Amino acid sequence: MNTAPRRSLIAWLLTVGFLTFVVGTASAQSDDSAAKENDHLHHQHFAEFGKVPEKARARLNPLVNDRDAIAAGGKLFAQHCAECHGSTAEGGRKAPNLRAEEVQNATPGTLFWILTNGVVRRGMPVWSRLPEAERWQIVSFLKSLPLSTTEESAEAHTHKHPSRDSK
Protein backbone atom coordinates (compact mmCIF):
# COMPACT_ATOMS: atom_id res chain seq x y z
CA MET A 1 0.00 0.00 0.00
CA ASN A 2 1.27 3.45 -0.90
CA THR A 3 2.36 5.22 2.28
CA ALA A 4 1.03 8.68 1.36
CA PRO A 5 -2.70 7.73 1.37
CA ARG A 6 -2.16 5.60 4.44
CA ARG A 7 -0.55 8.45 6.37
CA SER A 8 -3.22 10.80 5.15
CA LEU A 9 -5.92 8.38 6.29
CA ILE A 10 -4.34 8.04 9.72
CA ALA A 11 -4.02 11.84 10.04
CA TRP A 12 -7.67 12.32 9.12
CA LEU A 13 -8.86 9.52 11.38
CA LEU A 14 -7.00 11.20 14.19
CA THR A 15 -8.50 14.60 13.39
CA VAL A 16 -12.02 13.18 13.14
CA GLY A 17 -11.43 11.23 16.35
CA PHE A 18 -10.26 14.39 18.10
CA LEU A 19 -13.34 16.36 16.96
CA THR A 20 -15.66 13.48 17.90
CA PHE A 21 -14.02 13.37 21.27
CA VAL A 22 -14.48 17.15 21.71
CA VAL A 23 -18.16 16.88 20.82
CA GLY A 24 -18.62 13.84 23.03
CA THR A 25 -17.06 15.38 26.08
CA ALA A 26 -18.96 18.62 25.46
CA SER A 27 -22.21 16.64 25.51
CA ALA A 28 -21.14 14.94 28.69
CA GLN A 29 -20.35 18.35 30.21
CA SER A 30 -23.74 19.64 29.16
CA ASP A 31 -25.40 16.69 30.83
CA ASP A 32 -23.32 17.37 33.89
CA SER A 33 -24.36 21.03 33.80
CA ALA A 34 -28.02 20.14 33.57
CA ALA A 35 -27.72 17.72 36.41
CA LYS A 36 -25.97 20.30 38.57
CA GLU A 37 -29.07 22.43 38.30
CA ASN A 38 -31.04 20.36 40.73
CA ASP A 39 -30.96 21.26 44.36
CA HIS A 40 -29.19 18.16 45.48
CA LEU A 41 -26.15 18.91 43.33
CA HIS A 42 -26.34 22.58 44.21
CA HIS A 43 -25.71 21.57 47.80
CA GLN A 44 -23.01 19.16 46.71
CA HIS A 45 -21.17 22.08 45.08
CA PHE A 46 -21.03 23.90 48.34
CA ALA A 47 -20.37 20.70 50.28
CA GLU A 48 -16.72 21.32 49.34
CA PHE A 49 -16.79 24.20 51.82
CA GLY A 50 -17.13 21.63 54.59
CA LYS A 51 -13.83 20.06 53.56
CA VAL A 52 -11.80 23.23 54.05
CA PRO A 53 -9.26 22.72 56.87
CA GLU A 54 -9.90 24.78 59.98
CA LYS A 55 -6.56 26.59 59.69
CA ALA A 56 -7.31 27.66 56.12
CA ARG A 57 -10.84 28.67 57.06
CA ALA A 58 -9.52 31.00 59.74
CA ARG A 59 -7.14 32.88 57.45
CA LEU A 60 -7.86 36.59 57.20
CA ASN A 61 -7.80 38.55 53.98
CA PRO A 62 -4.58 40.63 54.09
CA LEU A 63 -6.10 43.06 51.58
CA VAL A 64 -9.17 43.84 53.64
CA ASN A 65 -8.06 47.48 53.98
CA ASP A 66 -6.80 47.79 50.41
CA ARG A 67 -9.09 50.27 48.67
CA ASP A 68 -8.31 48.90 45.23
CA ALA A 69 -8.69 45.23 46.04
CA ILE A 70 -12.38 44.99 45.14
CA ALA A 71 -11.99 46.76 41.80
CA ALA A 72 -8.89 44.76 40.88
CA GLY A 73 -10.65 41.59 42.01
CA GLY A 74 -13.59 42.49 39.79
CA LYS A 75 -11.25 42.80 36.83
CA LEU A 76 -9.69 39.43 37.59
CA PHE A 77 -13.13 37.88 38.06
CA ALA A 78 -14.21 39.13 34.63
CA GLN A 79 -11.04 37.73 33.08
CA HIS A 80 -10.94 34.31 34.69
CA CYS A 81 -14.19 33.44 36.46
CA ALA A 82 -17.10 35.07 34.62
CA GLU A 83 -17.03 32.62 31.73
CA CYS A 84 -18.36 29.92 34.10
CA HIS A 85 -19.91 31.83 37.00
CA GLY A 86 -21.59 34.55 34.92
CA SER A 87 -20.66 38.18 34.50
CA THR A 88 -22.43 39.19 37.71
CA ALA A 89 -21.50 35.97 39.53
CA GLU A 90 -25.10 34.81 39.35
CA GLY A 91 -24.01 31.37 38.15
CA GLY A 92 -23.86 29.81 34.72
CA ARG A 93 -24.38 26.55 32.94
CA LYS A 94 -21.14 25.19 34.30
CA ALA A 95 -20.74 26.73 37.74
CA PRO A 96 -22.81 27.83 40.74
CA ASN A 97 -24.09 31.22 41.88
CA LEU A 98 -21.42 33.00 43.90
CA ARG A 99 -23.95 35.42 45.38
CA ALA A 100 -25.61 32.48 47.12
CA GLU A 101 -25.89 32.48 50.88
CA GLU A 102 -23.35 29.65 51.22
CA VAL A 103 -20.66 31.74 49.50
CA GLN A 104 -21.49 35.03 51.10
CA ASN A 105 -21.52 33.48 54.58
CA ALA A 106 -18.25 31.63 54.02
CA THR A 107 -15.09 33.03 55.59
CA PRO A 108 -12.56 34.75 53.28
CA GLY A 109 -10.14 31.95 54.11
CA THR A 110 -12.63 29.37 52.87
CA LEU A 111 -13.07 31.14 49.55
CA PHE A 112 -9.32 31.56 49.18
CA TRP A 113 -8.80 27.84 49.82
CA ILE A 114 -11.46 26.85 47.27
CA LEU A 115 -9.94 29.22 44.73
CA THR A 116 -6.46 27.81 45.34
CA ASN A 117 -7.42 24.13 45.26
CA GLY A 118 -10.34 24.24 42.86
CA VAL A 119 -13.06 21.61 42.88
CA VAL A 120 -11.35 19.58 40.20
CA ARG A 121 -13.71 16.60 40.17
CA ARG A 122 -16.65 18.97 39.64
CA GLY A 123 -15.03 20.97 36.87
CA MET A 124 -13.46 23.90 38.70
CA PRO A 125 -9.76 24.18 37.92
CA VAL A 126 -7.15 25.08 40.52
CA TRP A 127 -6.29 28.76 40.44
CA SER A 128 -3.00 28.67 42.29
CA ARG A 129 -1.44 29.88 39.04
CA LEU A 130 -2.68 33.32 40.04
CA PRO A 131 -0.38 34.91 42.61
CA GLU A 132 -1.67 34.83 46.18
CA ALA A 133 -2.41 38.56 46.24
CA GLU A 134 -4.56 38.26 43.11
CA ARG A 135 -6.54 35.41 44.68
CA TRP A 136 -7.17 37.60 47.74
CA GLN A 137 -8.28 40.40 45.40
CA ILE A 138 -10.86 38.03 43.92
CA VAL A 139 -11.99 37.07 47.43
CA SER A 140 -12.41 40.78 48.23
CA PHE A 141 -14.58 41.17 45.15
CA LEU A 142 -16.69 38.12 45.96
CA LYS A 143 -17.31 39.30 49.50
CA SER A 144 -18.43 42.67 48.16
CA LEU A 145 -21.22 41.14 46.09
CA PRO A 146 -24.80 41.50 47.22
CA LEU A 147 -26.61 38.39 48.34
CA SER A 148 -28.96 36.95 45.73
CA THR A 149 -32.61 37.39 46.53
CA THR A 150 -34.89 34.40 46.04
CA GLU A 151 -36.44 36.15 43.01
CA GLU A 152 -33.03 36.77 41.44
CA SER A 153 -32.01 33.18 41.97
CA ALA A 154 -35.22 31.96 40.34
CA GLU A 155 -34.75 34.39 37.43
CA ALA A 156 -31.16 33.29 36.90
CA HIS A 157 -32.30 29.69 37.00
CA THR A 158 -34.99 30.34 34.36
CA HIS A 159 -32.54 32.26 32.20
CA LYS A 160 -30.00 29.45 32.31
CA HIS A 161 -32.41 26.60 31.61
CA PRO A 162 -35.63 27.89 30.05
CA SER A 163 -36.57 24.52 28.60
CA ARG A 164 -36.31 22.78 31.94
CA ASP A 165 -38.57 25.29 33.62
CA SER A 166 -41.15 25.25 30.88
CA LYS A 167 -41.57 21.52 31.21
Added chain:
Amino acid sequence: MIRENPLHKPEAIGLEGGGHRRSLTWAGAVALLLGTVLVLPALGQESPYIVTYDHYLEEPGNLEVEYFSTFGTQRSSNDFHSYWVEFEYGAKAWWTTELYLDGQSTFGDSTVFTGFRWENRIRPLAREHLINPVLYIEYEQINDSDKITKEVEGHDVESDYANPNALARQNLNHELEFKLLLSKTFKGWNVALNPLATKNLLPSEAWEFGYAIGASRPLALKASVRQCNLCPENFIVGVEMYGGLGNTQEFGLHETSHYLAPALAWNLPSGWTLRLSPGFGLNDNSHRLLLRWGLSREFTGFGEVVRGLLGGN
Protein backbone atom coordinates in the same frame (compact mmCIF):
# COMPACT_ATOMS: atom_id res chain seq x y z
CA MET B 1 12.92 2.83 13.88
CA ILE B 2 9.92 1.71 11.85
CA ARG B 3 11.07 2.23 8.30
CA GLU B 4 8.58 2.77 5.51
CA ASN B 5 9.42 1.37 2.08
CA PRO B 6 11.50 4.15 0.48
CA LEU B 7 10.40 3.04 -2.96
CA HIS B 8 6.94 4.41 -2.17
CA LYS B 9 8.33 7.89 -1.60
CA PRO B 10 5.72 9.25 0.85
CA GLU B 11 4.28 12.61 -0.10
CA ALA B 12 3.87 15.52 2.28
CA ILE B 13 0.36 15.43 3.69
CA GLY B 14 -1.64 18.49 2.74
CA LEU B 15 0.97 19.77 0.34
CA GLU B 16 0.34 17.32 -2.44
CA GLY B 17 -2.44 14.84 -3.18
CA GLY B 18 -5.85 14.49 -4.81
CA GLY B 19 -8.86 16.77 -4.84
CA HIS B 20 -10.74 14.65 -2.35
CA ARG B 21 -8.06 15.15 0.26
CA ARG B 22 -7.95 18.89 -0.46
CA SER B 23 -11.71 19.15 0.01
CA LEU B 24 -11.43 17.30 3.32
CA THR B 25 -8.69 19.71 4.36
CA TRP B 26 -10.89 22.68 3.52
CA ALA B 27 -13.91 21.17 5.32
CA GLY B 28 -11.81 20.62 8.42
CA ALA B 29 -10.40 24.14 8.27
CA VAL B 30 -13.87 25.69 7.85
CA ALA B 31 -15.30 23.69 10.77
CA LEU B 32 -12.41 24.77 12.97
CA LEU B 33 -12.73 28.39 11.88
CA LEU B 34 -16.48 28.40 12.53
CA GLY B 35 -15.93 26.87 15.92
CA THR B 36 -13.33 29.43 16.87
CA VAL B 37 -15.09 32.55 15.58
CA LEU B 38 -18.32 31.66 17.37
CA VAL B 39 -16.79 31.45 20.80
CA LEU B 40 -15.40 34.12 23.07
CA PRO B 41 -11.72 34.62 23.64
CA ALA B 42 -10.60 34.27 27.24
CA LEU B 43 -7.65 35.83 28.98
CA GLY B 44 -4.98 33.24 29.46
CA GLN B 45 -2.56 33.27 32.33
CA GLU B 46 -0.11 31.26 30.32
CA SER B 47 3.32 30.36 31.52
CA PRO B 48 6.30 31.39 29.38
CA TYR B 49 7.57 27.81 29.05
CA ILE B 50 7.83 26.31 25.59
CA VAL B 51 9.34 22.94 26.49
CA THR B 52 8.60 22.57 30.21
CA TYR B 53 5.08 21.89 31.51
CA ASP B 54 3.67 23.10 34.80
CA HIS B 55 0.74 21.29 36.43
CA TYR B 56 -2.01 23.60 35.16
CA LEU B 57 -4.42 22.14 32.64
CA GLU B 58 -6.75 23.73 30.13
CA GLU B 59 -10.07 24.86 31.60
CA PRO B 60 -12.86 22.39 30.78
CA GLY B 61 -14.66 23.07 27.50
CA ASN B 62 -12.05 25.62 26.37
CA LEU B 63 -9.90 25.33 23.28
CA GLU B 64 -6.51 26.93 23.03
CA VAL B 65 -5.06 27.31 19.56
CA GLU B 66 -1.32 27.85 19.55
CA TYR B 67 1.30 28.44 16.90
CA PHE B 68 4.99 28.11 17.65
CA SER B 69 8.00 28.81 15.54
CA THR B 70 11.65 27.91 16.02
CA PHE B 71 14.60 29.27 14.09
CA GLY B 72 17.56 26.98 14.61
CA THR B 73 21.18 27.30 13.60
CA GLN B 74 22.94 24.27 12.22
CA ARG B 75 26.68 23.71 11.97
CA SER B 76 27.84 21.77 8.90
CA SER B 77 24.45 22.11 7.24
CA ASN B 78 21.66 24.61 6.61
CA ASP B 79 19.79 26.54 9.29
CA PHE B 80 16.10 25.75 9.63
CA HIS B 81 12.74 27.17 10.60
CA SER B 82 10.42 24.66 12.24
CA TYR B 83 6.87 25.25 13.38
CA TRP B 84 3.93 23.54 14.92
CA VAL B 85 0.26 24.17 15.63
CA GLU B 86 -1.39 22.94 18.80
CA PHE B 87 -5.09 22.43 19.46
CA GLU B 88 -5.39 22.08 23.23
CA TYR B 89 -8.78 21.13 24.63
CA GLY B 90 -9.88 20.92 28.25
CA ALA B 91 -11.87 17.68 28.32
CA LYS B 92 -12.25 17.84 32.10
CA ALA B 93 -10.69 19.94 34.82
CA TRP B 94 -8.35 16.97 35.39
CA TRP B 95 -7.74 16.01 31.75
CA THR B 96 -6.37 17.99 28.81
CA THR B 97 -5.96 16.55 25.34
CA GLU B 98 -3.93 18.10 22.56
CA LEU B 99 -3.22 17.58 18.88
CA TYR B 100 0.01 18.83 17.28
CA LEU B 101 0.80 19.23 13.61
CA ASP B 102 4.51 19.72 12.85
CA GLY B 103 6.40 21.08 9.88
CA GLN B 104 9.71 22.64 8.96
CA SER B 105 11.58 24.54 6.28
CA THR B 106 15.29 23.96 5.89
CA PHE B 107 17.03 26.83 4.12
CA GLY B 108 18.36 25.77 0.75
CA ASP B 109 16.40 22.55 0.93
CA SER B 110 12.58 22.26 1.19
CA THR B 111 9.44 22.65 3.32
CA VAL B 112 7.86 19.49 4.67
CA PHE B 113 5.06 18.35 6.92
CA THR B 114 6.82 16.16 9.46
CA GLY B 115 4.06 14.47 11.40
CA PHE B 116 1.58 14.74 14.25
CA ARG B 117 1.39 14.10 17.96
CA TRP B 118 -1.54 13.38 20.24
CA GLU B 119 -0.90 14.32 23.83
CA ASN B 120 -2.89 13.73 27.01
CA ARG B 121 -2.27 15.20 30.43
CA ILE B 122 -4.05 13.81 33.47
CA ARG B 123 -4.06 15.25 36.94
CA PRO B 124 -4.42 12.41 39.45
CA LEU B 125 -4.76 14.49 42.63
CA ALA B 126 -7.74 16.73 43.20
CA ARG B 127 -6.09 19.39 45.34
CA GLU B 128 -2.89 21.37 45.52
CA HIS B 129 -0.03 19.67 47.31
CA LEU B 130 3.59 20.34 48.18
CA ILE B 131 4.44 18.94 44.72
CA ASN B 132 1.72 18.53 42.13
CA PRO B 133 2.10 15.63 39.73
CA VAL B 134 0.50 15.39 36.31
CA LEU B 135 0.79 12.30 34.12
CA TYR B 136 1.63 12.90 30.49
CA ILE B 137 1.34 10.42 27.63
CA GLU B 138 1.83 11.21 23.95
CA TYR B 139 1.70 9.23 20.75
CA GLU B 140 3.93 10.58 18.00
CA GLN B 141 3.99 9.74 14.33
CA ILE B 142 6.82 11.85 13.02
CA ASN B 143 9.57 11.33 10.52
CA ASP B 144 13.28 12.01 10.90
CA SER B 145 12.98 15.42 9.27
CA ASP B 146 11.03 16.73 12.31
CA LYS B 147 12.95 19.62 13.84
CA ILE B 148 10.56 21.26 16.27
CA THR B 149 12.73 20.17 19.22
CA LYS B 150 9.72 20.20 21.52
CA GLU B 151 11.74 17.96 23.77
CA VAL B 152 15.28 16.64 23.78
CA GLU B 153 15.74 12.97 24.56
CA GLY B 154 18.26 10.17 24.49
CA HIS B 155 21.31 10.99 22.41
CA ASP B 156 19.63 13.68 20.31
CA VAL B 157 22.43 15.86 18.94
CA GLU B 158 22.70 18.69 16.44
CA SER B 159 24.09 16.48 13.66
CA ASP B 160 20.78 14.50 13.63
CA TYR B 161 19.31 17.44 11.69
CA ALA B 162 22.04 17.52 9.04
CA ASN B 163 20.44 15.07 6.60
CA PRO B 164 18.57 16.48 3.59
CA ASN B 165 14.78 16.49 3.99
CA ALA B 166 14.24 14.12 1.07
CA LEU B 167 16.24 11.47 2.85
CA ALA B 168 15.21 12.15 6.44
CA ARG B 169 11.46 12.16 5.79
CA GLN B 170 11.52 8.61 4.49
CA ASN B 171 12.09 7.27 7.97
CA LEU B 172 8.79 7.31 9.85
CA ASN B 173 8.79 6.83 13.61
CA HIS B 174 5.96 5.70 15.85
CA GLU B 175 6.75 6.61 19.44
CA LEU B 176 5.15 6.78 22.84
CA GLU B 177 6.38 9.44 25.19
CA PHE B 178 5.78 9.51 28.93
CA LYS B 179 6.46 12.42 31.22
CA LEU B 180 5.93 13.04 34.88
CA LEU B 181 5.14 16.73 35.29
CA LEU B 182 6.04 17.93 38.77
CA SER B 183 5.24 21.52 39.59
CA LYS B 184 4.68 23.91 42.46
CA THR B 185 3.74 27.57 42.64
CA PHE B 186 4.87 29.38 45.78
CA LYS B 187 4.92 33.11 46.45
CA GLY B 188 4.40 33.82 42.78
CA TRP B 189 7.22 31.53 41.62
CA ASN B 190 6.43 28.43 39.61
CA VAL B 191 9.04 25.68 39.58
CA ALA B 192 8.50 22.69 37.31
CA LEU B 193 10.49 19.53 36.65
CA ASN B 194 9.63 17.09 33.84
CA PRO B 195 11.55 13.82 33.60
CA LEU B 196 10.65 12.00 30.39
CA ALA B 197 10.98 8.56 28.81
CA THR B 198 10.34 7.80 25.15
CA LYS B 199 9.91 4.45 23.44
CA ASN B 200 10.02 3.90 19.75
CA LEU B 201 7.43 1.20 19.13
CA LEU B 202 9.96 -1.01 17.36
CA PRO B 203 10.94 -3.67 19.93
CA SER B 204 14.61 -3.34 19.05
CA GLU B 205 14.72 0.35 19.99
CA ALA B 206 15.86 1.38 23.47
CA TRP B 207 14.01 3.61 25.91
CA GLU B 208 15.34 7.15 25.73
CA PHE B 209 15.41 9.64 28.59
CA GLY B 210 15.45 13.37 29.00
CA TYR B 211 14.48 16.22 31.27
CA ALA B 212 13.12 19.74 31.31
CA ILE B 213 13.18 22.10 34.25
CA GLY B 214 11.76 25.59 34.51
CA ALA B 215 11.13 28.49 36.86
CA SER B 216 8.93 31.50 36.22
CA ARG B 217 7.28 34.44 37.93
CA PRO B 218 4.93 37.28 36.93
CA LEU B 219 6.52 40.72 36.97
CA ALA B 220 3.85 41.85 39.46
CA LEU B 221 2.00 39.76 42.00
CA LYS B 222 -1.00 42.07 42.37
CA ALA B 223 -3.44 43.06 39.66
CA SER B 224 -3.91 46.71 38.90
CA VAL B 225 -7.38 48.21 38.75
CA ARG B 226 -7.29 49.40 35.17
CA GLN B 227 -7.42 47.32 32.00
CA CYS B 228 -4.05 47.57 30.35
CA ASN B 229 -1.84 45.79 27.88
CA LEU B 230 1.44 46.78 29.45
CA CYS B 231 0.65 46.23 33.14
CA PRO B 232 3.50 44.27 34.74
CA GLU B 233 1.12 41.51 35.89
CA ASN B 234 0.55 40.64 32.21
CA PHE B 235 4.18 39.63 31.80
CA ILE B 236 5.62 36.40 33.12
CA VAL B 237 9.35 35.83 32.89
CA GLY B 238 11.19 32.59 33.37
CA VAL B 239 13.97 30.32 32.36
CA GLU B 240 14.00 26.71 31.30
CA MET B 241 16.67 24.11 30.75
CA TYR B 242 16.22 20.88 28.86
CA GLY B 243 18.30 18.06 27.48
CA GLY B 244 18.83 14.36 26.91
CA LEU B 245 19.94 11.75 29.41
CA GLY B 246 20.87 8.89 27.12
CA ASN B 247 19.03 5.61 26.83
CA THR B 248 18.77 2.23 28.47
CA GLN B 249 21.98 1.12 26.77
CA GLU B 250 23.96 4.18 27.78
CA PHE B 251 22.36 6.32 30.44
CA GLY B 252 24.01 9.61 31.28
CA LEU B 253 25.27 12.82 29.75
CA HIS B 254 27.71 11.36 27.21
CA GLU B 255 26.82 12.44 23.64
CA THR B 256 23.76 14.40 24.68
CA SER B 257 22.65 17.96 24.01
CA HIS B 258 21.37 20.56 26.48
CA TYR B 259 19.83 24.02 26.27
CA LEU B 260 19.26 26.99 28.52
CA ALA B 261 16.45 29.31 27.48
CA PRO B 262 15.16 32.49 29.08
CA ALA B 263 11.46 32.88 28.33
CA LEU B 264 8.84 35.62 28.36
CA ALA B 265 5.04 35.43 28.10
CA TRP B 266 2.84 38.44 27.50
CA ASN B 267 -0.80 37.74 28.33
CA LEU B 268 -2.93 40.38 26.62
CA PRO B 269 -6.39 41.29 27.89
CA SER B 270 -7.74 40.61 24.39
CA GLY B 271 -7.09 36.92 24.94
CA TRP B 272 -3.86 36.60 23.00
CA THR B 273 -0.62 35.35 24.50
CA LEU B 274 2.77 36.02 22.97
CA ARG B 275 5.83 34.04 23.95
CA LEU B 276 9.48 34.58 23.17
CA SER B 277 12.37 32.34 24.13
CA PRO B 278 15.93 32.33 22.80
CA GLY B 279 17.52 28.97 23.66
CA PHE B 280 21.27 28.57 23.81
CA GLY B 281 23.10 25.30 23.34
CA LEU B 282 25.26 24.35 26.31
CA ASN B 283 27.69 22.00 24.60
CA ASP B 284 29.09 21.15 21.18
CA ASN B 285 26.35 18.60 20.53
CA SER B 286 23.67 21.31 20.80
CA HIS B 287 22.47 23.84 18.26
CA ARG B 288 24.07 27.17 19.07
CA LEU B 289 20.71 28.95 18.98
CA LEU B 290 17.06 27.91 19.02
CA LEU B 291 15.10 31.14 18.77
CA ARG B 292 11.45 30.43 19.53
CA TRP B 293 8.33 32.48 19.55
CA GLY B 294 4.67 31.59 19.83
CA LEU B 295 1.21 33.05 19.56
CA SER B 296 -1.83 31.54 21.22
CA ARG B 297 -5.45 32.30 21.93
CA GLU B 298 -7.85 30.60 24.25
CA PHE B 299 -11.52 30.23 23.33
CA THR B 300 -14.13 29.59 25.98
CA GLY B 301 -17.03 27.22 25.52
CA PHE B 302 -15.63 25.74 22.32
CA GLY B 303 -17.01 22.30 23.13
CA GLU B 304 -20.53 23.67 23.60
CA VAL B 305 -20.38 25.62 20.33
CA VAL B 306 -19.22 22.59 18.35
CA ARG B 307 -21.97 20.53 19.95
CA GLY B 308 -24.50 23.25 19.03
CA LEU B 309 -23.29 23.38 15.42
CA LEU B 310 -23.82 19.65 15.18
CA GLY B 311 -27.35 19.87 16.54
CA GLY B 312 -26.80 19.06 20.21
CA ASN B 313 -28.59 20.82 23.06
